[in-house]
Amino acid sequence: MTSGTLEHANLSVTQIDRAAGLLQELLGWHIRWRGDHHLGGETAHVGSDDCYVSLYSREDVAGDYEKGQPLNHLGLRVDDLDAAEKVVTAHGLEPFSQGQYEPGPRSFYFFDWDGIEWEIVSYE
Structure with missing residues (x-):
């Protein structure tokens, strides 16, 4: 048996600079x-x-994606969930479903400007 890890995800967005700026500020990337x-x-x-x-x-990327077609959400792990939520809000996006699920991570979700759903989790 082999083992592995997620190396990358590829997403189409309407504005690269806007999406990249969010990921850089949110994750320190x-x-x-x-x-x-x-x-x-x-x-x-x-x-x-x-x-x-x-x-x-590119010019024909329209955004306005519908949840679950085909991506339900992309989960990202952070060290400080409260700080991450402030970053998302500062970018004009609206966090929802804040909570804690068994077996333990706290999380929240948000939709970006293109309708892509993100889950932010923390095991703090």
Whole structure:
């Protein structure tokens, strides 16, 4: 049997700078790479040394995604949930379903400007 970890997720967004700025402020990440995409448009890899989110955009990316088609949400782990919620709110986004679930992490959710749902969790 092998073992593994999530290396990256690739999401289409309407504004790379806006999405990248949120991830940088929320998680302390940086832009690992940015450039033209071979299918047109632009891509930015925003993350840490271990993982990243690939943000893709071009003129025909409309956003307005519906929950669960096909992505239900993307979960991100933070050290300070309260500080993370302040960052999300400062970006004009609305956290919801704040709570704690068994077996333990506290979390909240939010939809970004494109309708992508994110879950922010902390095991603090």
